[in-house]
Amino acid sequence: PNYISVSKLANLLNCRIETLMKDLRKLGFSNTTHNYILSKEYVELILQEYNYNLPASSLTLTSANAYDELKSPIDPKLLKKRPPIVTIMGHVDHGKTTIIDYLRKSSVVAQEHGGITQHIGAFKITTPITKKNITFLDTPGHAAFLKMRERGANITDIIVLVISIEDSIMPQTLEAIKHIKKSGNELVVAITKIDMISRKQDREKALDKVMNDLINNDISIEKIGGDVQVVPISAKTGENMDLLEESIVLLSDMMDLRSENSPRTTVEGWVIESKVKKTVGNVATVLIKKGTLRNGTILLSGDTYCKVRSMTDEFGKQASKAEPSQVVEILGWKSLVNAGDEVLQAKTEAIAKKLIAKRAALLEVEKEATFVDKLNEKTAFEL
Ligand code: GDP
Ligand code: MG
Numbered sequence: 294p295n296y297i298s299v300s301k302l303a304n305l306l307n308c309r310i311e312t313l314m315k316d317l318r319k320l321g322f323s324n325t326t327h328n329y330i331l332s333k334e335y336v337e338l339i340l341q342e343y344n345y346n347l348p349a350s351s352l353t354l355t356s357a358n359a360y361d362e363l364k365s366p367i368d369p370k371l372l373k374k375r376p377p378i379v380t381i382m383g384h385v386d387h388g389k390t391t392i393i394d395y396l397r398k399s400s401v402v403a404q405e406h407g408g409i410t411q412h413i414g415a416f417k418i419t420t421p422i423t424k425k426n427i428t429f430l431d432t433p434g435h436a437a438f439l440k441m442r443e444r445g446a447n448i449t450d451i452i453v454l455v456i457s458i459e460d461s462i463m464p465q466t467l468e469a470i471k472h473i474k475k476s477g478n479e480l481v482v483a484i485t486k487i488d489m490i491s492r493k494q495d496r497e498k499a500l501d502k503v504m505n506d507l508i509n510n511d512i513s514i515e516k517i518g519g520d521v522q523v524v525p526i527s528a529k530t531g532e533n534m535d536l537l538e539e540s541i542v543l544l545s546d547m548m549d550l551r552s553e554n555s556p557r558t559t560v561e562g563w564v565i566e567s568k569v570k571k572t573v574g575n576v577a578t579v580l581i582k583k584g585t586l587r588n589g590t591i592l593l594s595g596d597t598y599c600k601v602r603s604m605t606d607e608f609g610k611q612a613s614k615a616e617p618s619q620v621v622e623i624l625g626w627k628s629l630v631n632a633g634d635e636v637l638q639a640k641t642e643a644i645a646k647k648l649i650a651k652r653a654a655l656l657e658v659e660k661e662a663t664f665v666d667k668l669n670e671k672t673a674f675e676l
Contacts, residue, residue, distance in 0.1 A: 297336060297658055300327040305654045316342070356659060359652035360593060363637040364561065367583075371555040375617040376417075376426040377545035378448060378580070380438075382472070383455030384463035388485040391528040392455065393431050399534065413578040414565035414632075415620035416607045420538040427541055428580070428618050430565065440633030441563060442476075448563055448580060450550055451541055452478045457486050458499045458525070462506045470510055479548060481522050481540050482507065482514070488527040500525055552583045552617035560584035560638040564594060565620065567630045575626035579615075579636050586615040591645050592623070594636045596653065598645040599626040 299317070303310040310327055317325045320342060322335075331339075381389045396418050414437075415430045430438075430449065441448055452473050456466055473480050484503050490496040504516055504523060513519025522540045526533040561584060567577040577594070579586075586592075592599045602625035604612040615621040630636075639645040 297331055299325055299329045301658055356652050356655040359655055360637050360648055367553050371553045372551040373554045375550050375552045376428055377450045377550055378428045378618055379451045379541060380430045380449045381453045381455055382469040384465040387455045387457040388528050389455050395528045395534060413607050413622050420542050421535045422539055423542050425542045437632035447476055449478055452480055454480060454482050456484050456503055458484050459486055459489055461503045479544055483537055484525045487525045488530045554585060554617055558584040560586045562636040564630050564632050564634045566632050573624050575629050576622050576624055577626055577630045578622050580620050581615050581617050583617055591639045591642055592636050593639050593645045594630045595634045597626055597628040601625050
């Protein structure tokens with residue numbers, strides 16, 4: 294912001310307005326009032342002249358980076374392997390939802406719970422052969438993902454591109470391909486609905502057609518010596534679904550996905566979904582990016598915070614901890630958080646409250662700055 298009122302500055306500096314006005318008078322500002330507007334240069338002068346408990350550099354703070362002090366650079370020595378995070382994309386009706394439903398229900402963990410899961414925006418499966426975990430985000434078209442992408446956060450590791458054997462590449466498939474190339478995400482192609490073509494030769498012919506269409510769209514599939522795996526599946530009969538899961542595991546092993554995770558790593562994550570639940574209050578589904586989340590941890594997001602009261606997985610089962618790539622529903626938020634917002638750990642509740650107040654003050658300043666910018670400078674200034 295380039296302009297700020299005396300009262301807002303006092304608020305930001307965490308000092309009494311009277312004290313600030315007295316200092317201003319000493320600097321030669323006569324007739325200052327609480328709504329007197331100061332330019333950035335004057336604010337810098339005041340900060341230089343007097344020891345307010347805010348470094349001048351804080352003035353370059355914006356509400357968008359108000360919580361940056363809670364983030365720490367990654368320590369390569371503390372990196373540990375983590376499961377892949379996968380989203381499914383493709384043309385409408387090509388079978389995305391059917392695949393997600395199949396994976397969710399066939400998962401070993403789901404079967405232990407009678408196949409009943411709650412929609413929390415993501416779910417975890419354990420692969421049948423290699424017993425590895427995969428996290429699927431089941432709402433890829435969700436506004437939260439667009440918001441995260443806008444902020445430069447690409448939380449997905451692998452995209453499964455779904456193409457119906459009957460239709461091959463369609464307009465939304467092309468859009469997905471464009472997105473995959475731009476985002477740099479790794480790719481596995483699933484050719485779906487193979488059960489629809491029972492004659493072997495016809496099926497082979499149709500598969501070849503899809504593969505050629507992929508090649509024509511510069512997808513470097515294994516058939517031509519590339520590294521993109523193509524798996525023909527049926528989410529209806531379950532044919533080759535295990536192969537699809539293992540293809541994802543194979544790819545993620547090659548990607549060597551890691552996150553910092555040690556007792557001293559502070560937790561960072563993203564809100565996937567949030568809602569108010571009648572009996573328990575505000576809940577948020579959070580994807581853990583780094584660190585291990587435990588009950589009692591203080592988390593900050595948007596304009597609110599949380600002392601983690603409990604965590605549950607998609608089966609409604611209590612979790613004692615949540616590690617990188619895991620998704621849990623968290624109870625204990627003071628108010629509702631926004632999907633797509635970042636989640637950061639604060640050491641104490643006091644720190645969380647202080648930072649939230651600071652961000653709120655910055656938001657006010659930004660609002661005021663755009664307002665003042667619109668005014669004629671002459672009327673805004675009495676200097
Ligand atoms: P979405 O729009 O991509 O989520 O597609 P859906 O999963 O809703 O599937 C669209 C239609 O195709 C539904 O009627 C599904 O039952 C059907 N479908 C999806 N996958 C398969 C499959 O592997 N085989 C067959 N025969 N039908 C499928
Ligand atoms: Mg669908």
